[in-house]
Amino acid sequence: MKTLLHVDSSVRAARNPNPDHDSISKNIALRFVETWKQNRPEDEYIYRDVGANPPDFITQDWIGAVFTPEEERTPAQKERLALSDTLIAEISAADVILISSPMYNYGMPAQLKAWFDQIVRINKTFDFDLSRGDFPLRPLLSGKTLITVTSSGEFGFEKGGLREDSGHLAPHLRTLSKYLGVDVMYEIAAQYQEFGDERHRLSVAHAVDRAARIASELSRSTLAPSLDYKVANV
Numbered sequence: 001m002k003t004l005l006h007v008d009s010s011v012r013a014a015r016n017p018n019p020d021h022d023s024i025s026k027n028i029a030l031r032f033v034e035t036w037k038q039n040r041p042e043d044e045y046i047y048r049d050v051g052a053n054p055p056d057f058i059t060q061d062w063i064g065a066v067f068t069p070e071e072e073r074t075p076a077q078k079e080r081l082a083l084s085d086t087l088i089a090e091i092s093a094a095d096v097i098l099i100s101s102p103m104y105n106y107g108m109p110a111q112l113k114a115w116f117d118q119i120v121r122i123n124k125t126f127d128f129d130l131s132r133g134d135f136p137l138r139p140l141l142s143g144k145t146l147i148t149v150t151s152s153g154e155f156g157f158e159k160g161g162l163r164e165d166s167g168h169l170a171p172h173l174r175t176l177s178k179y180l181g182v183d184v185m186y187e188i189a190a191q192y193q194e195f196g197d198e199r200h201r202l203s204v205a206h207a208v209d210r211a212a213r214i215a216s217e218l219s220r221s222t223l224a225p226s227l228d229y230k231v232a233n234v
């Protein structure tokens with residue numbers, strides 16, 4: 001049995017009275033989940049909609065609690081870290097992580113960043129040792145597969161694209177994925193939402209297809225952890 005952790009982050013719902021307002025990223029992610037559940041109905045499924053229910057921002061007290069040795073934490077400090085503990089437990093339990101994200105102001109929504117800030121935590125998801133020289137941080141988790149689904153209004157954020165220099169969403173997710181213990185990553189991107197033209201229709205159709213294809217392939221594989229981090233192309 002495997003565990004699929006699904007994190008959505010658009011502030012838009014997947015279904016609205018006016019379907020033009022439906023979140024594109026959530027619907028593409030949903031396609032992945034439907035295919036996965038069809039093939040693996042026995043698996044554990046954990047869902048978080050951080051767009052609708054944003055995690056708390058971290059605070060000075062939060063940092064103070066994190067850097068206090070566990071056995072010396074006050075009840076208030078333990079309480080301060082309770083959400084972080086829960087979110088980290090969900091990540092630790094997951095074999096496959098699906099994150100959907102709209103592009104807001106050329107990066108991820110603050111709500112998703114808040115989720116990462118609760119999770120990327122010293123001595124929980126990474127440790128720090130200056131004897132490692134210029135790279136003192138080391139992720140502590142491993143063996144996970146990540147699928148990211150992104151949606152943007154403009155286009156050309158990929159390498160060599162028209163807006164490559166403004167594409168901060170996918171590179172940021174790639175960097176942070178290592179702290180989730182991700183060895184293999186699949187990226188699905190829908191673009192052109194603001195143009196509402198044929199390019200948009202095709203981009204969404206391709207993304208939905210790709211989500212179903214990746215879900216099919218992964219749900220049939222043994223999900224053996226790979227030692228080398230890679231961004232996979234399916």
Ligand SMILES: Cc1cc2nc3c(=O)[nH]c(=O)nc-3n(C[C@H](O)[C@H](O)[C@H](O)COP(=O)(O)O)c2cc1C
Nearest residue numbers: 010023024025102103104105106151152153154193
């Ligand atoms: C607050 C806000 C900021 C946005 N910023 C950008 C942006 O910087 N670049 C872009 O290409 N699209 C931008 N968009 C368009 C969204 O990325 C696009 O509507 C996307 O489909 C939203 O994801 P969703 O459909 O899952 O809600 C923005 C939309 C909103 C609401």
